[in-house]
Amino acid sequence: MDLLYRIAPAAAVQAAEAQGYFESADLAAEGFIHCSFLHQVLGVSQRHYGGQQGLVLFSIDPAAVDCEIRVENTSGGTELYPHIYGRVPWAAVQQVYADTYDQAGVFVLPAELR
Numbered sequence: 001m002d003l004l005y006r007i008a009p010a011a012a013v014q015a016a017e018a019q020g021y022f023e024s025a026d027l028a029a030e031g032f033i034h035c036s037f038l039h040q041v042l043g044v045s046q047r048h049y050g051g052q053q054g055l056v057l058f059s060i061d062p063a064a065v066d067c068e069i070r071v072e073n074t075s076g077g078t079e080l081y082p083h084i085y086g087r088v089p090w091a092a093v094q095q096v097y098a099d100t101y102d103q104a105g106v107f108v109l110p111a112e113l114r
Helices: 010-019 025-030 038-049
Strands: 004-009 055-060 069-072 081-084 093-097
Touching: 004 010, 004 038, 010 055, 010 093, 038 055
Parallel strands: none
Antiparallel strands: 004 055, 055 093, 069 081
16 A cells, blocks of 8 residues: 555644554544545645644555555545545654645645655
């Protein structure tokens, strides 16, 4: 499976690094952490994070995740997204990208991912 990506507030990612794992409100509410494949990141950022600041993008190696990952659609559309059914160990995080905004303040893919 390809790398997975998650957009999150920078403070939440810093906390995850300190505690050794990433978890989010969607894990508590829905039982899984929403993620994206690289080609889905910009669409997700526009639909769910438009106008928000202080966000970072991070990549996750699915082979280093010690819980179930399903590629599915839980919202009734046709596009399939990866969902992680548990905490993400910090060791599974491959890269944190902090340069995720252009000069106009719009979320963009970091240069190395374009």
